[in-house]
Amino acid sequence: MSATTRTVLITGTSSGIGLAVAVAAARAGWRSIATLRDTTRADALREAAAEAGIELDIRALDVTDETSVAAAVDGVIADHGRLDAVVNNAGAGHLGTLENDSLADIRDVMEVNFFGVLSVSKAALPHLRTTGGRLITVTSVGGVVGQPFNEAYCAAKFAVEGYMESLAPVARTQGVHVSVVEPGAVDSKFVSNIGIDLDVDVSVAADPYSDTLRHYINRTADQFLDGSAQTPAAAAEAVMEVLNADRPKFRVQTSDWARTFVSTKLADLDGSAVHGVTDAWVG
Known part of the structure; x- marks a missing residue:
């Protein structure tokens, strides 16, 4: 099978890592199916494709709508005849803590970041079995290390990692490689898309946690000011390594910082090392 015939479906490609992966995959010779919930928000995607001199197959896919997921996957098979890889990238951040979040808020986070991933993966797996393909999910260091005021988001990412880690050996018996x-x-629109009004939400809605939340936000903002945040293109390189590897690893970090941070948890048998780091984040 030549590289030009391989087909990859990527979710959440309106900006950030998803957009970068869609472009990088097409540059590498993949037939790149770039999906997003609302195709009227595809201007940046089209501009990036034009600048790179590549073609993208842009389609609508809402990971929280099973009908939309099925239509997108079935449409790819009908038009291209095969599916060799899926990159689950669509996700949504959430800033809050249990006492101030509603259960509906938490369920919404799980719908996008966990059940949405499962919905796309379930629809794709029969076709990935046919091609001996790969199922890649962009999670987060927050899928390994729980982080203050990210309880719902980290819970969803923990769930994804646990599900995929459990699925991987089963999928391998069918020739499908699973990776996270x-x-x-990452310096992208992901943080701004969380939708929190810092001036209002920190001072009013966050009581009695306002001082603690502001400390956390200031610490997090510093990451984007000191240059330690990756570009989406740099993060996408790690996804492409998994996409193109002959024997992809299950767990891959996108930077040295991420590897160091995650290793704290993976070697932390009693939890004290992780909390030694994150306690400082909230003062």
Whole structure:
């Protein structure tokens, strides 16, 4: 099978890592199916494709709508005849803590970041079995290390990692490679899309946690000011390594910072090392 015939479906490609992966995959010779919930928000995607001189197959896919997921996957098979890889990238951040979040808020985070991943993966797996393909999910270092005021988001990412880690050996018996890719801070629209009004939400809605939340936000903002945040293109390189590897690893981090951070947890038998780091984040 030549590289030009391989087909990859990527979710959440309106910006950030998803957009970068869609472009990088097409550059590498993959037939790149770039999906996003609302195709009227595909201007940046089209501009990036034009600048790179590549073609993208842009389609609508809402990971929280099973009908939309089925239509997108079935459409790819009908038009291209095969599916060799899926990159589950669509996700949504959430800033809050249990006492101030509603259960509906938490369920919404799980719908996008966990059940949405499962919905796309379930629809794709029969076709990936046919091609001996790969199922890649962009999770987060927050899928390994729980982080203050990210309880719902980290819970969803923990769930994804646990599910995929459990699925991987089963899928391998059918010739499908399952991997998770763990970015740290990425300089993209992901943070701004969380939708929190810092001036209002920190001072009012966060009581009695306002001082603690502001400390956390200031610490997090510093990551984007000191240059430690990756570009989406740099993070996408790790996804492409998994996509093109003959024998992809299950867990891959996108930077040295991410590898160091995740290793704290993976070697932390009693939890004290992780909390030694994150306690400082909230003062």
